[in-house]
Amino acid sequence: MSESKIGYIVNELKQALGESIKEVKIDKKMTKITVEKDALVRAASVLKGLGFDHVKGVTGIDLIALKPPEDSFEVMYHAGSYSVQELANIIVTIATRIPRNNPEVPSLTSIWPSCEYHERETYEMFGIIFSGHPNLKRLLLPEWWSDAPPLRKDYRPPGR
Amino acid sequence: MYRQDEVKEASFFDTGEGLVFSYGPQHPGTGHFRLIVRVIGDTVLSAEPDPGFVHRGEEKLCEYKTWITNIPHLERPAILDAAGMLYPYCLAVEKLMGVEPPLRARYIRPIVAELNRIGSHFYYFALYGVFLGLTTPFMWAFGDREFVVDLVQFIGGQRITHSYFVPGGVRNDVPKRVPSGLVKQFRAWYRDATGRSPSSDELTDDFQKYVLRVMEFLDARLDHYWDLMLNNALFMDRTVNVGKLTAEEAAKLGVVGVTLRATGIKRDVRIDEPYDAYGEFKFDVPVRTEGDSYARAVVAFEEMRQSIRIITQAVEGLPDGPVKNKQHPVNIRVPAGEAIARAEAAHGESVYYVRSDGTDRPYRVRMLTASFRNLIVIPYLSRGAKLAEIPAIYWSQNVWPVEWDR
Numbered sequence: 001m002s003e004s005k006i007g008y009i010v011n012e013l014k015q016a017l018g019e020s021i022k023e024v025k026i027d028k029k030m031t032k033i034t035v036e037k038d039a040l041v042r043a044a045s046v047l048k049g050l051g052f053d054h055v056k057g058v059t060g061i062d063l064i065a066l067k068p069p070e071d072s073f074e075v076m077y078h079a080g081s082y083s084v085q086e087l088a089n090i091i092v093t094i095a096t097r098i099p100r101n102n103p104e105v106p107s108l109t110s111i112w113p114s115c116e117y118h119e120r121e122t123y124e125m126f127g128i129i130f131s132g133h134p135n136l137k138r139l140l141l142p143e144w145w146s147d148a149p150p151l152r153k154d155y156r157p158p159g160r
Numbered sequence: 161m162y163r164q165d166e167v168k169e170a171s172f173f174d175t176g177e178g179l180v181f182s183y184g185p186q187h188p189g190t191g192h193f194r195l196i197v198r199v200i201g202d203t204v205l206s207a208e209p210d211p212g213f214v215h216r217g218e219e220k221l222c223e224y225k226t227w228i229t230n231i232p233h234l235e236r237p238a239i240l241d242a243a244g245m246l247y248p249y250c251l252a253v254e255k256l257m258g259v260e261p262p263l264r265a266r267y268i269r270p271i272v273a274e275l276n277r278i279g280s281h282f283y284y285f286a287l288y289g290v291f292l293g294l295t296t297p298f299m300w301a302f303g304d305r306e307f308v309v310d311l312v313q314f315i316g317g318q319r320i321t322h323s324y325f326v327p328g329g330v331r332n333d334v335p336k337r338v339p340s341g342l343v344k345q346f347r348a349w350y351r352d353a354t355g356r357s358p359s360s361d362e363l364t365d366d367f368q369k370y371v372l373r374v375m376e377f378l379d380a381r382l383d384h385y386w387d388l389m390l391n392n393a394l395f396m397d398r399t400v401n402v403g404k405l406t407a408e409e410a411a412k413l414g415v416v417g418v419t420l421r422a423t424g425i426k427r428d429v430r431i432d433e434p435y436d437a438y439g440e441f442k443f444d445v446p447v448r449t450e451g452d453s454y455a456r457a458v459v460a461f462e463e464m465r466q467s468i469r470i471i472t473q474a475v476e477g478l479p480d481g482p483v484k485n486k487q488h489p490v491n492i493r494v495p496a497g498e499a500i501a502r503a504e505a506a507h508g509e510s511v512y513y514v515r516s517d518g519t520d521r522p523y524r525v526r527m528l529t530a531s532f533r534n535l536i537v538i539p540y541l542s543r544g545a546k547l548a549e550i551p552a553i554y555w556s557q558n559v560w561p562v563e564w565d566r
Contacts, residue, residue: 059524
């Protein structure tokens, strides 16, 4: 049942975004739709229109240590739904890749207020700037932290 | 996201002379965190959370440790609910490996998870009382919690941080017998709580019988908690209509756990996306519609009854067989890929994203813990509230500061 539902969601996204969708991955492990950075806001509003009313979290990944290395960050939004019962067992992830030397993505807080603190955490841990975020400042790191953002792969913790 | 028109009645009082002070970080009841509170008179103008005092860098640590050696530190953010922290990690790694745990393990894992949920909810009620100046539940709940952590100790070897779950099963089988000295002591407790004496056949040192009697004992004990806390006029005075959240707001803020279910949204991963043997058990998801601090306490209270039901069914229907897949004990290889998995922890829905690059350690583990998703509610509900309502608003979310920090 959920497979056909996911197919419907992906179709809607394809219709709305067209060429901006770079990769669609649907399997038992996760449902992930990679879009261009410019299409992120549109993808989010399409999902919101379909009933995905909150995000379960925002994930950042530094892809520099992959083999072969990729000089970019990946930002993912895991969206879920409370208002539509049929979507209860579905988590749709929309992802985008951004260059490491210009890590900036539009903030989705205007569409999903629930990602406010998740974006703040990704900002301080990866140095990714979410433009348009209402309160983009440090959350967990100490205020005297002056080293590189710690979850980047090129940050080596002392003693390791 | 807090537009001026959403600032309830607070803006009316804001003449720019608010007093700013720090609520915490010295342990306002649980782990270390602080709220930067701005008040005028007794009315809270804003309460900004400032977590991070117990930040351990769990996600970074995961990248340095192997798939198995990650287990003991992953449970640290919520030691009272270690199963809830480990469950989504194990499910995600199993998805990546493409394996399923043996049938017996799929029954044992819910038993431990529900025991941890009961233990965690006892903790919740213990500190809920302390937050409101009612210290008797602290003594009661910690006394009754002993029976739960004892059981976890018999099963997993440790009272709280048991590291019992591994990808592909559980670390060891449940014991056949429990210490007879404990059974002898327990007999008196059972009589006190339920009012009847168990026959020598009903209560022996047999593991299954002991667990079933402990569940009956806890079920009887919960009646006393109802009278002590939830049906207590003083407790209700401090919690009813305090920190009210509507269903629309809950969906907008993406809250989880008791905060979500107290607003009338019936969501529970154990029902929506059953994992392990949860699909086989009969249980309800308690829901209230009021959305206030009192409703959250009632939902948590009802959840303990449902956990008792689940454990009873799981112990009665425990199948035979191995408890762990055949694999290397410490060095497993996980195929490259990414997976997302979720489980219902005691504090709410817990989602993990795990990515592997095919080596012996994770490329990235993202812990989207339940408490972190409820963090947003505390400033939202504190606005316009009275200063004395902050403890009820904060603790009724069933959050745990270390889960915010990770």
